[in-house]
Amino acid sequence: MTAIADLHLGLPSDIEAEIGDIESGADDLDQLRQTMLGDAETTDTQFRTASGSSPTSSPGTSSQLPPPN
Structure with missing residues (x-):
């Protein structure tokens, strides 16, 4: 029978x-x-x-997204 001390996951040591x-x-x-x-x-x-749609009429527009840096 395998002892618990012999079990390991093969993970690297802490970094x-x-x-x-x-x-x-x-x-x-x-x-x-x-x-x-x-x-x-x-x-x-x-x-x-360009398609003639309102750029602010759908989700994902400037009112919902953070401003770019």
């Missing part, structure tokens, strides 16, 4: 993380997300304007 690096990376990802949402909103507005 040392630099909190500042994690926070900086998270800030960079948030800025990228906001930029992408702003770009998507601009493109959506351009398509709606």
Whole structure:
């Protein structure tokens, strides 16, 4: 019979993380997300304007999205 002490998942040992690096990376990802949402909103507005639709008449417009940086 296998003893509990012999069971393992094969996971690597704990790593040392630099909190500042994690926070900086998270800030960079948030800025990228906001930029992408702003770009998507601009493109959506351009398509709606070109098609003759009101750019503010549907979900996902500027009243619901955060402003791009």
